Every structure is written in C-alpha cells, then in structure tokens.
Amino acid sequence: MVRRMLTGNAAAAWGARLAQVEYVPAFPITPQTEIIESLATWFADGTLSGKFVTMDSEHSMVTAAGAAAATGVRTFTATSSQGLVYAMEALYTVSGWRVPFVLVNVSRGLSSPITLGPDHNDVLAARDAGFIQIHVETCQEVLDSVLMAFRIAEDVRVSLPTLVNLDGFFLSFTREPVEIPDAKLVQEFLPAFHPQHPVFSGSQSLAQGVAVLDGATYSYFRYQMHRALENALEVHEEVAEAFSRLFGRRYRALEEYGMADAEIVLVMAGSFATKGKAAVNRWREQGRKVGLLRLRMLRPQPAADIARSLIGRKAVGVIDQNISPGLGGILYQEVSGALASAGERVPVMRSFIGGLGGKDISQGEFDWVLEALDGAKPSDGPVPCQLLFTDAEYEQVRMALSIAGKSQGGTAS
Amino acid sequence: MRFHGRGGHGIKTASRIVGTAAFLAGYEVQDSPIYGAERRGAPVTAFTRIASSAILERGVITQPDLIICGDETLLESPASGVLNGVEQAAALFINTRNLEAIRAQGKLHVRMVALDITQRTSDRIGKASALSVGLGAAAARLSGLISCEQLGEGVRTELEELGLDAPMIEKNLLLAQEVYAELETVTVEPRKFSATAVIHKMGYDHVLLGTPSILAPGNAEARQTGAWRVERPEIDYDSCTRCGLCFVHCPDGAIALDEQGYPVIDYDHCKGCLICLEQCPRHSIRSKKEVRSW
Known part of the structure; x- marks a missing residue:
C-alpha cells in the first residue's frame, strides 16, 4: 500500500490498472482525457497487457466496450459530458446485452452554452439507461469505487455495466492523498473475470443484440434488467463489506454525516458534498442540529434507506447540481418519490439548484440555504426551486451581456 | 495559498511542489489548477490547501492566507484576480525586483514580500520562465509549515514526475534552497468566513438577454x-x-x-x-x- 498525491483522473486510471483491465476503447474529451492518457502509457510500456484502442467517437467507444465485455474480457472506458450524451443510444443498447464493464464519467455541464465546469446533467441524462450509477466525493473514493464497480458489475446477480461519476476540475484535476491498494490484495478482492454464463467465443454459438417484436417478450427482458439493478443494492453491500475487510474503508449506498440527531438535513451528491459537510460543522459548532445525506448510489436508488434516513426530520433541503428545465432539481424529485413510496412525508421539503457549470457554492450560500430551511414552515405552501446565485453574480452576468451588445429590455445596445 | 502566473510558468507545478512537500511532512493536502480553453501566456491560477485535519473545501480559494504572484504584470489586470481577497491575506508574495515601486503606488494594503525569482531561476537553471521551483520554495518558506528538506523532497518528486534529468533536478534543488534561505515565515491568523450570501431572485429576462448569443460585432477586441x-x-x-x-x-x-x-x-x-x-x-x-x- 502506498499513499500519495493523485488527481481524481489519476485515481480512476489507477483503479482500472489495479483491476488489470484487458480492453480499453478510448476517445478524448476534457476533463476526462488524462484518464485514457495514463492508461495508454501503461498499455504502451507493458504495465497493462491487452488492447487500448482509439475510437472514432464515444458512440463507437461504448459499443466496443459492450462488445468486448460480451466476450468475457474485463473492459474499462471513460468519457464526459457531450461524449456521454453522444453515446446515449449505445448506453441503452449495451446495458440490454447485460454485459459488465466499467464506464467512468467525469461530469461536465452540457451545451449550450459550452462550458468545461462540472454539473450532473450529463450523468443524470443517463440515469434510465440501465447502468448502475455511483457518484463519488473524493479522489480516494474514485479509485475504490472503480474496483468495487467491477465486482458489482460482474456479479451474476447483476451483470450490468456500471458508471462511476466524478466531478470535473473539483476531482478530475484536484490532487488529494490517495491510498493505492496493494496489487495482491486487489487480486484477492477482484479475481480475474471468468463469466459463469456463455460469452462470445470461437466455439460457442451465441447471438446478441437480437430483436423481439412483441411487447410481452420485450417487457420481460426490460423488467429483468430492473430486477438486476435492484439486486445491485444487496450486492453493493456485500462488496462494500468485503472491500472494508481488506482495505479498511467502508462505503455505503448513502453516506450519513452528522445525521444522528439532525433536525435540518442537506441532501447532496458528488464532490460538492465536501462543502456541505463544512457547513454542517460550522452550524454544529453553534449548537444547531444539522446533518448531510450524500446520495452515493443513484442507480439502483436505495429508496427505503433514503426514507428511513429522512423520516422524522424537521426540514430537508435537496441541493441539486443539475436542472431539469420546466421541472427543477432531479434529485429533489427522486428523494420526494422515495419518501412518498414509503408512505411518509417530511414537514418541510425544499429544492435548491447550485453549482451549475461548476459555479461555486460558497459557505455564505450554504448559510442562506440553512437559514431558509430553519425558518421554513409547512404552511408556506408550494415553494419553487431556488437557484443558488448571488446578486453580485447577476451583476457580473449583466456586464458580460452588455459587452455582447445586449441591454435591459431586450434591445441591442 | 493561491498561485498566479501565466501558462508556461509552471504555476500548477509550483502548487504541487508545496502540496507534495506538505503531504510528505504529514499534512492533509489538496492542490488543483484552474484554467480555461486558453494557452501559453494566459493567466493561470492554482491552489494549495494544507491542514492538520481533513480538508472540507474544494475548488477556488476566495480568501487565501498567502497569495503567490509569479508575474508582476498580472497585478495590473483585474481579470486575473490576483488581488481577490488580498485585504485579509497574511501576505502577498511578488516575483519582482521592483517592490519599492509597487509599494510607492500605495494601492496595496497587505504585507508584501518580494524576491526576484526570475533572475535566480535564470542564474541557476538558465531558463528564466521556469518559475515553478522558485515560487514553490517561496510559498513553502512563507507558510512556515515545511522544512527545507521536505521542500527538497517535494521538488524532487514533482520534477521526476515531469521527467527532468538528474543534473537539472540538482540545479533546481539548489535554487529551492537559495529561495528558502532568503525568505522568512509569515504569521497566518485563523479567520472567519464571510457573511450569508445575498441570493438573487431571478425572473424571466427578454429572450434576447437570456440566450447565449452575441450581438456586438468584433467584441473580441475588448479582451x-x-x-x-x-x-x-x-x-x-x-x-x-x-x-x-x-x-x-x-x-x-x-x-x-x-x-x-x-x-x-x-x-x-x-x-x-x-x-x-x-x-x-x-x-x-x-x-x-x-x-x-x-
């Protein structure tokens, strides 16, 4: 075991390296490219054996990943943002093949307008594609989650591709101390992939990507995929336990921070949860009962655990780093749905949108959110989602608009 | 600490040298650069956070304890953001031989520390623009958290990762020691966060405003x-x-x-x-x- 400074991108590449991946189809996109650059180096110098193939697009890349996984080869690939949505058709296709591989997505806001900063609209666009989704907070968790993702994906109760999501810049280009696990221990945790069911091979007749033209057969296979994803919750628990025994770090589908006696709860996903934890600590220093629930596993949704964690709290604020235009925060809807299906409600549920395109959520903004939750009453009636965006930021944008030749009232200036 | 310079100066590497040195000294560390779709010569910013316990922050540093400015011409450019949060900073380090001229302007109300890193870099390694080691050494010394030996380990680790050969690394180690010896540690006081943010209530703006289009022709001139x-x-x-x-x-x-x-x-x-x-x-x-x- 070595502990050293690694970026999130380097941690992702190390995860694939320790998993001894045998096939990596690749296509570059900022802020992901460093992952495939590292892997290309290791395939070239013999550290990894197998094939590293540069593709013509993410659409081909994900198809190739699925096809390779269908031969029983351990496969890894990575993309971001426009790349992920360009591959959207292939995401649905390969998950339908029920083939296990790991896809790392480095979150970046979607066009238009073009940006490089992170938010979760890219990865959440893929939430219904039949991939398991794990959203990580730290560089250590990137590496650990890639290893866990292979074991979950390859479990015969699941047999599905797994997506590990990390935030661009805030993790991808940020170095933190990361423990690189001992390769022998990793082999114990994640032995070579030997599928128990028939795969593409020279001696085995097998057809994939078949058509079913009746609804009943289609329904059967789609619902089987749903069941497989549901199984992934239990498999994740087992895998997390096994990981913890070997490496000492225990991950859960949901991370609870300061939740034991919390009356006000922030719900977040991804690396910005780190900032939320700082806000929790500051409020706790003042004797305020505040906690944070981090959604680590987005698919399958640990609905019962979400409900169990939130029932009995006075106020819950979901901070979505995404926006579904015309609806609001996606995770707010998912958390509300989890509570509703448990037949429970929290007196105050509020939706906040923050960190779009990597905009900072300052501690001052967290204070505003917590004060809003503290002062909210069930009788307030329906409250729309609130964008975390300051007066000063609005002034900056207006200045940029005037340089672009636009003035108040919508006329050219 | 926040580092400023230009693409090609080694600003990211400077932040990493301090980061690695602090990590080797047993601290929790986080370091990261930020840059847009720009290129050599454009302003670059990098950040290093050092703490004795887990770091619960990410991204840009708006209230730095130390600002390390690798290029004095950036002081003139508000867009480069060198002076953001300067009022509360414990010190602003400037790579310059003109500190007295900068002081005489009377514009900056912060403790200023200066050393001509460019000259020393040029003398030691023959390449005036490779500022990473000099700036990293300055930051390490000012912080008071890193010994000269730990700084050397940080320099060696980072330059080896960049593929520099042994003689070049030795020259850089001498440069780091020289800069370290010439500066003194500054006292950094713990500070409070700023007040609650004023959140904007955003309404609907006319489609012309609310669409990412550009009407003014040739406005790149403004940049x-x-x-x-x-x-x-x-x-x-x-x-x-x-x-x-x-x-x-x-x-x-x-x-x-x-x-x-x-x-x-x-x-x-x-x-x-x-x-x-x-x-x-x-x-x-x-x-x-x-x-x-x-």
Missing part, C-alpha cells in the same frame, strides 16, 4: 490578450524595409500598416508569439521581456 505577453516584439524602424511579412504572418491580426506602409504593433492584442520576429528577413524586430511595475 486585451496583450496581457498574455511574456516577450514583447519591438520594431526597429530605422532598418525596417516595409516588406510587410510581419503584417502577413501575424496570426492575430495585431500588426497593421500605417499610411507609409510601416508595420505598427497593437500591444493591446499582441500575445507575444514572436512569429513576426522569426519572419522578419532583416532582423528588424527584437524581443524584450515584459516587466511592468505599478
């Missing part, structure tokens, strides 16, 4: 890319033959011809690529390092 310049081309009009090759080859259209046909450089937009200097058949264009003080 003064001349600030990216590290080297400044200067034309010797006594030997210029008005051949016009510099005008033709300038990739940014930053050279115009005047009424007599002489080339005129638009220094607000010349990025200092020096293609004009390479093209000039009479060697009538020379380059000068940009040094501007307040």
Whole structure:
C-alpha cells in the first residue's frame, strides 16, 4: 500500500490498472482525457497487457466496450459530458446485452452554452439507461469505487455495466492523498473475470443484440434488467463489506454525516458534498442540529434507506447540481418519490439548484440555504426551486451581456 | 495559498511542489489548477490547501492566507484576480525586483514580500520562465509549515514526475534552497468566513438577454490578450524595409500598416508569439521581456 498525491483522473486510471483491465476503447474529451492518457502509457510500456484502442467517437467507444465485455474480457472506458450524451443510444443498447464493464464519467455541464465546469446533467441524462450509477466525493473514493464497480458489475446477480461519476476540475484535476491498494490484495478482492454464463467465443454459438417484436417478450427482458439493478443494492453491500475487510474503508449506498440527531438535513451528491459537510460543522459548532445525506448510489436508488434516513426530520433541503428545465432539481424529485413510496412525508421539503457549470457554492450560500430551511414552515405552501446565485453574480452576468451588445429590455445596445 | 502566473510558468507545478512537500511532512493536502480553453501566456491560477485535519473545501480559494504572484504584470489586470481577497491575506508574495515601486503606488494594503525569482531561476537553471521551483520554495518558506528538506523532497518528486534529468533536478534543488534561505515565515491568523450570501431572485429576462448569443460585432477586441505577453516584439524602424511579412504572418491580426506602409504593433492584442520576429528577413524586430511595475 502506498499513499500519495493523485488527481481524481489519476485515481480512476489507477483503479482500472489495479483491476488489470484487458480492453480499453478510448476517445478524448476534457476533463476526462488524462484518464485514457495514463492508461495508454501503461498499455504502451507493458504495465497493462491487452488492447487500448482509439475510437472514432464515444458512440463507437461504448459499443466496443459492450462488445468486448460480451466476450468475457474485463473492459474499462471513460468519457464526459457531450461524449456521454453522444453515446446515449449505445448506453441503452449495451446495458440490454447485460454485459459488465466499467464506464467512468467525469461530469461536465452540457451545451449550450459550452462550458468545461462540472454539473450532473450529463450523468443524470443517463440515469434510465440501465447502468448502475455511483457518484463519488473524493479522489480516494474514485479509485475504490472503480474496483468495487467491477465486482458489482460482474456479479451474476447483476451483470450490468456500471458508471462511476466524478466531478470535473473539483476531482478530475484536484490532487488529494490517495491510498493505492496493494496489487495482491486487489487480486484477492477482484479475481480475474471468468463469466459463469456463455460469452462470445470461437466455439460457442451465441447471438446478441437480437430483436423481439412483441411487447410481452420485450417487457420481460426490460423488467429483468430492473430486477438486476435492484439486486445491485444487496450486492453493493456485500462488496462494500468485503472491500472494508481488506482495505479498511467502508462505503455505503448513502453516506450519513452528522445525521444522528439532525433536525435540518442537506441532501447532496458528488464532490460538492465536501462543502456541505463544512457547513454542517460550522452550524454544529453553534449548537444547531444539522446533518448531510450524500446520495452515493443513484442507480439502483436505495429508496427505503433514503426514507428511513429522512423520516422524522424537521426540514430537508435537496441541493441539486443539475436542472431539469420546466421541472427543477432531479434529485429533489427522486428523494420526494422515495419518501412518498414509503408512505411518509417530511414537514418541510425544499429544492435548491447550485453549482451549475461548476459555479461555486460558497459557505455564505450554504448559510442562506440553512437559514431558509430553519425558518421554513409547512404552511408556506408550494415553494419553487431556488437557484443558488448571488446578486453580485447577476451583476457580473449583466456586464458580460452588455459587452455582447445586449441591454435591459431586450434591445441591442 | 493561491498561485498566479501565466501558462508556461509552471504555476500548477509550483502548487504541487508545496502540496507534495506538505503531504510528505504529514499534512492533509489538496492542490488543483484552474484554467480555461486558453494557452501559453494566459493567466493561470492554482491552489494549495494544507491542514492538520481533513480538508472540507474544494475548488477556488476566495480568501487565501498567502497569495503567490509569479508575474508582476498580472497585478495590473483585474481579470486575473490576483488581488481577490488580498485585504485579509497574511501576505502577498511578488516575483519582482521592483517592490519599492509597487509599494510607492500605495494601492496595496497587505504585507508584501518580494524576491526576484526570475533572475535566480535564470542564474541557476538558465531558463528564466521556469518559475515553478522558485515560487514553490517561496510559498513553502512563507507558510512556515515545511522544512527545507521536505521542500527538497517535494521538488524532487514533482520534477521526476515531469521527467527532468538528474543534473537539472540538482540545479533546481539548489535554487529551492537559495529561495528558502532568503525568505522568512509569515504569521497566518485563523479567520472567519464571510457573511450569508445575498441570493438573487431571478425572473424571466427578454429572450434576447437570456440566450447565449452575441450581438456586438468584433467584441473580441475588448479582451486585451496583450496581457498574455511574456516577450514583447519591438520594431526597429530605422532598418525596417516595409516588406510587410510581419503584417502577413501575424496570426492575430495585431500588426497593421500605417499610411507609409510601416508595420505598427497593437500591444493591446499582441500575445507575444514572436512569429513576426522569426519572419522578419532583416532582423528588424527584437524581443524584450515584459516587466511592468505599478
């Protein structure tokens, strides 16, 4: 075991390296490219054996990943943002093949307008594609989650591709101390992939990507995929336990921070949860009962655990780093749905949108959110989602608009 | 701590040298650079956070304890953000030989520390623009958290990762020791966070405003890319033959011809690529390092 400074991108590449991946189809996109650059180096110098193939697009890349996984080869690939949505058709296709591989997505806001900063609209666009989704907070968790993702994906109760999501810049280009696990221990945790069911091979007749033209057969296979994803919750628990025994770090589908006696709860996903934890600590220093629930596993949704964690709290604020235009925060809807299906409600549920395109959520903004939750009453009636965006930021944008030749009232200036 | 410089100066590496040194000294560390879709010469910022317990922050540092400025010309450019949060900083370090001139302007109310890192880098390793080790050493010393030996380990680790050969690493280690020895630690006081943010209630703006389109033609002119310049081309009009090759080859259209046909450089937009200097058949264009003080 070595502990050293690694970026999130380097941690992702190390995860694939320790998993001894045998096939990596690749296509570059900022802020992901460093992952495939590292892997290309290791395939070239013999550290990894197998094939590293540069593709013509993410659409081909994900198809190739699925096809390779269908031969029983351990496969890894990575993309971001426009790349992920360009591959959207292939995401649905390969998950339908029920083939296990790991896809790392480095979150970046979607066009238009073009940006490089992170938010979760890219990865959440893929939430219904039949991939398991794990959203990580730290560089250590990137590496650990890639290893866990292979074991979950390859479990015969699941047999599905797994997506590990990390935030661009805030993790991808940020170095933190990361423990690189001992390769022998990793082999114990994640032995070579030997599928128990028939795969593409020279001696085995097998057809994939078949058509079913009746609804009943289609329904059967789609619902089987749903069941497989549901199984992934239990498999994740087992895998997390096994990981913890070997490496000492225990991950859960949901991370609870300061939740034991919390009356006000922030719900977040991804690396910005780190900032939320700082806000929790500051409020706790003042004797305020505040906690944070981090959604680590987005698919399958640990609905019962979400409900169990939130029932009995006075106020819950979901901070979505995404926006579904015309609806609001996606995770707010998912958390509300989890509570509703448990037949429970929290007196105050509020939706906040923050960190779009990597905009900072300052501690001052967290204070505003917590004060809003503290002062909210069930009788307030329906409250729309609130964008975390300051007066000063609005002034900056207006200045940029005037340089672009636009003035108040919508006329050219 | 927050580092400022230009693409090509080694600003990211400077932040990593301090980061790795602090990590090796047993601290929790986080370091990261931020840059846009720009290039060599454009302003670059990097951040290093050092703590004795888990770091619960991410991204940009708006309230730095230490600001390390690798290029004094950035002090003039509000867009570079060098002075953001300077009022509460424990110190602003400037790579300059003109500290007295900067002080005489009376614009900055912060403890200022200066050393001519460019000169020392040039003397030790023969390359004036490779500022990473000098700036990293300055930050390490000012912070008071890192010993000279730990700094050396940070320098060695990072430069080996970049593939530098052993003699070059040795020269850089001497440079790091020299800078470390010439500076003193500054006291950093713990500070409070700023007040609750004022959240904007955003309504619907007219579609013309609320759409990412640009109406004003040629507004790229407002972006003064001349600030990216590290080297400044200067034309010797006594030997210029008005051949016009510099005008033709300038990739940014930053050279115009005047009424007599002489080339005129638009220094607000010349990025200092020096293609004009390479093209000039009479060697009538020379380059000068940009040094501007307040």
